[in-house]
Amino acid sequence: MPALNRLAGKTAIVTGAASGIGRATAQLFAEEGATVLAVDRPGSAIATAHEGQPRIVALAQDVASDDAPAAIVAAALAAAGPGGGLDIVF
Numbered sequence: 001m002p003a004l005n006r007l008a009g010k011t012a013i014v015t016g017a018a019s020g021i022g023r024a025t026a027q028l029f030a031e032e033g034a035t036v037l038a039v040d041r042p043g044s045a046i047a048t049a050h051e052g053q054p055r056i057v058a059l060a061q062d063v064a065s066d067d068a069p070a071a072i073v074a075a076a077l078a079a080a081g082p083g084g085g086l087d088i089v090f
Helices: 020-031 068-080
Strands: 011-015 035-040 056-060
Touching: 011 020, 011 068, 020 035, 020 056, 035 068, 056 068
Parallel strands: 011 035, 035 056
Antiparallel strands: none
16 A cells, blocks of 8 residues: 555654554554654664664663653654654654
8 A cells, every 4th residue: 555645744753663563653654754753662673673764763762761751852853853843652
């Protein structure tokens, strides 16, 4: 099925994105045109799970750490680029 670009210009954060539902969701969002910050814990396969996908930026971050919310949002906004915002959190 061809991508419809329903998420073109959107920025998404997907946690648990190294495998399973999170990985599939990150890839689907990217295929639909979103810039995706794919987050999973350090030591997971997040560094390699989305290789070759230019719309996905990987971040190894423990979401339970005290600094996680600020670090994840900052990384998502950086991935979005100037004037970009945050549209989806999954």
